[in-house]
Amino acid sequence: HDQECPETPVVCDECEDEMPRKEKSKHASECPMRPVCCENCERYYAYALKEIHKSECPKIERKCMDCGVNVLNENLQNHQEVECQKRVVLCDACKSAMSYDEHKDHDQECLEKPVVCDDCKGEVLRKKKSKHASECPMRLVCCENCEGFYAYSSEKEHREQCEIKKSACEYCKLDLKDDDEKDAHLEICEDAPIECTFKDFGCKEKSPRREMLEHEKDPHNALLNQVILEAMDKILELQQKIKDMERCNMSQQEEAKNEKAKLVKKIQELENRQMSKQEEASNEIAKLVKRIQELENRQLEADQYQINIEDDVKVYRTVLQNLEDKVGRISKEAATRRRVDMLNERVETYLGPMERLLNGLRQVDKE
Numbered sequence: 326h327d328q329e330c331p332e333t334p335v336v337c338d339e340c341e342d343e344m345p346r347k348e349k350s351k352h353a354s355e356c357p358m359r360p361v362c363c364e365n366c367e368r369y370y371a372y373a374l375k376e377i378h379k380s381e382c383p384k385i386e387r388k389c390m391d392c393g394v395n396v397l398n399e400n401l402q403n404h405q406e407v408e409c410q411k412r413v414v415l416c417d418a419c420k421s422a423m424s425y426d427e428h429k430d431h432d433q434e435c436l437e438k439p440v441v442c443d444d445c446k447g448e449v450l451r452k453k454k455s456k457h458a459s460e461c462p463m464r465l466v467c468c469e470n471c472e473g474f475y476a477y478s479s480e481k482e483h484r485e486q487c488e489i490k491k492s493a494c495e496y497c498k499l500d501l502k503d504d505d506e507k508d509a510h511l512e513i514c515e516d517a518p519i520e521c522t523f524k525d526f527g528c529k530e531k532s533p534r535r536e537m538l539e540h541e542k543d544p545h546n547a548l549l550n551q552v553i554l555e556a557m558d559k560i561l562e563l564q565q566k567i568k569d570m571e572r573c574n575m576s577q578q579e580e581a582k583n584e585k586a587k588l589v590k591k592i593q594e595l596e597n598r599q600m601s602k603q604e605e606a607s608n609e610i611a612k613l614v615k616r617i618q619e620l621e622n623r624q625l626e627a628d629q630y631q632i633n634i635e636d637d638v639k640v641y642r643t644v645l646q647n648l649e650d651k652v653g654r655i656s657k658e659a660a661t662r663r664r665v666d667m668l669n670e671r672v673e674t675y676l677g678p679m680e681r682l683l684n685g686l687r688q689v690d691k692e
Contacts, residue, residue, distance in 0.1 A: 339371070391424070444476070496533070 331347035339358040353359065357373035365384035370377075379385055383399030392411035396404045405412055410426040418437035432438065436452035445463035458464060462478040468487055475483040493500050494507065496516035501507045511517050515535040521528040522541055530540055 329346075331345060333346050334343045335346045335349055336343055337349070337352060337356055337358075339356050339360070342352075342356075344352050358371045360369040361372050361375065362369055363378060363382055363384075366382050368382075380387070381398060384397060386395040386397055387401055388395055389401070389404060389409055389411075391405065391413065392409050394404075394409075411424045413422055414425050414428050415422055416428070416431060416435055416437075418435050418439070421431070421435075423431055434451075436450065438451050439448040440451050440454055441447070442449055442454070442457060442461055442463075444458075444461050444465065449457045463476045465474045466477050466480065467474055468483060470487050473487075494510055494514055494516075496511075496514055496518075499510065499514075501510055513534075516533045518531055519534050519537050521530040521537065524530075530537070532540060
């Protein structure tokens with residue numbers, strides 16, 4: 326009975342919690358530690374560790390935090406360390422952080438990276454390359470005398486050789502004192518190359534002076550004939566061009582003449598129109614002047630009429646003022662009369678009683 330009693334407490338094999346035997350089946354389907362098979366990698370994991378397994382399952386894709394590409398978990402580490410073009414890397418020289426795809430461009434510009442000097446082949450930091458180029462003992466320097474180049478470290482040896490070369494004829498190797506003597510020597514040096522006297526006629530020969538003297542003794546008739554023929558062809562061509570230009574010029578002159586006649590006619594028409602317009606304008610101006618004169622006369626009449634009206638207004642204002650004064654005096658007299666009449670009425674009102682009173686007093690005196 327104890328092995329079958331539904332109320333007997335039993336222990337879960339997965340989470341080791343106790344529960345009545347009757348609830349074991351339900352608990353088995355809800356137990357947080359029950360084993361679950363992953364659909365991707367077909368491995369088992371505790372249900373409570375589902376989220377952790379998702380982040381670690383080798384067959385589930387995760388988004389790379391650097392480039393945003395979805396990669397299987399089993400390949401993520403290799404992707405982040407080797408394949409990702411946006412992974413963060415450090416420059417070996419300046420220790421700056423950047424993405425891998427920017428590293429190559431940075432490598433070509435990094436000021437802390439050592440580069441090779443083109444002259445001495447030594448290594449120098451890129452930021453010091455410009456300064457090194459101006460101080461490098463193997464930098465090329467241009468000689469002011471021979472205009473050749475030499476390494477700065479061999480300046481002394483070059484100058485010694487350059488002075489010897491400078492004072493010597495480069496053709497016959499004759500030692501000379503200075504440039505003036507060298508220039509004079511080159512005018513007569515038998516080994517100096519010169520051009521043929523007939524170079525303007527097409528001879529392209531250039532050889533040492535001693536050989537050129539022999540060369541110029543040879544006849545150049547063929548060249549001269551060729552030059553003459555070419556000159557004649559050129560003359561004929563120019564003559565033809567002149568004729569064409571003359572014909573063209575005559576045609577242009579005729580066109581210009583016709584155009585001039587048209588312009589003269591057009592100008593005459595415009596002048597006639599202008600004269601007609603001027604005459605009309607003169608007539609119109611005369612009419613306007615007459616009209617203006619009439620308006621000015623009317624204005625003068627209107628001004629005089631206004632002056633007369635203003636004078637009349639002044640007179641009427643004086644008359645009106647006098648009338649107003651008279652009306653005022655009359656009004657005052659009328660008021661005075663009304664006042665006298667009122668007083669008379671009051672006096673008459675009091676006279677009757679006073680007469681009766683006096684009569685009564687007289688009667689009393691008599692008694």
